[in-house]
Amino acid sequence: MSLAVHLRSAVCLLGRFPALAGVDLDVRDGEVVLLAGPNGAGKTTLLRACAGLVPVVEGTAVVLGHDLRADRRPVRRLLGLVGHATSLYDDLSVADNVRFSVRARGGSSGAVAPALERLGLDGRLRDVPVARLSAGQRRRCTLAGLVACDPQLWLLDEPHAGLDPEGRDVVDRLVADAAARGRTVLLASHDLHRAAAVASRQVIIEAGTARKHLAGGPGAAPGAPVEQAAQHVG
């Protein structure tokens, strides 16, 4: 099985601060990997580096076969990032936002309706301007764009944040379904109990480096991965 993400001694700078200070990480195709760690550890920077939004200035960084140090742009069409911001246009409707995401990647508008239905944004909500949505609904709209585009690599930064319990369950099902279709998922979360249940592996990020790699997922000993990770998160 080939590697979707291959980082060796990867260094990223935010200004002069080394937000990633030599990360080693391999993620195989079809894996779901949970990034855990305290605030400011570098989880978001790691995801943004994989997305080609933050330059890797030292080391090796290959994502989906593209060397990010050579050119960060080509890989972007192959992956999707759901970050802290929702990246939506307030004046466009829910359906228009998702349609724009899909068409920008050369996809078919036919993928929009099923994605909206999946995220509970069908019916009257589909034509509502995003500005009128709640924070949780906005996040669902962003996730709908990801589902409609269905990229090879999903990068999820706190995907459960702001969602109600039903929405969090939907995210878990989306991740599980993506993995079942062979998609690779890299997710950062503080909701370790929930995220560890869908992850096949956990990586603890501390001070900009990957400290520990832990087994995880439904097949692991009940509670063990979460407790191990929680010790590191504090």
Next chain:
Amino acid sequence: MWADAGLVAGKDLRIELRSRVGVNQVVPFSLVVLVLFAFALNPDRGVLDRAAPGLFWVAVLLSSLLATQRSFAVEAADGNRDGLRMSGLDPAGLFLGKAAAVAAQLLLLEALLLVGITVLYGTTLRSFGLLALTCLLATVGLAGAGTVYGVMAFGLRVRETLLPLLVLPVLAPVLLAATRSFEAALAGAAGEATSWLGLLTAFAVLYVVVGLFGFGPLLEES
């Protein structure tokens, strides 16, 4: 590239149609500028008539700043800058789409302002072909240069105040050439406009080429 340009232009125009910022703010702003000039200058209609071409293009120039700022403000909100970079859209298509949306708004505005100077300043419009060509070339230049400098200032917190400083001096040749060409059209002396049309064409081509090749790197660095 063309498909991406159409997608981006359609998205930007749809946002403007729904937000009504252009209708509720940019159009009234440009009309207020015309009215204020009418107050500031001698109400003698002869003065206003002679100054009409310059006042028209000053109003268009200031409005183009608003349209450009608006075009990038929607991309700066709520992480859309990352969304734009992640979209995988061809940077040249992105530039063309954003510039085309600004140009479309400016052309509509210019049509309204032509009515405005006719009513307020008593200007008699002649040589409609030359007027249309002047408006088209100047608008392409304004939208192209505005979009190039708009993306330059895109990632900066001070972009709203920086953009006019960057772009107004650069647009001086457009203001000059468009005004002279406009004057020639109103005087029915199309031959006098040839060199000014050449300048407008050169400016428009320069900034479209710069935008096509420079928008991507500028977006990455913003």
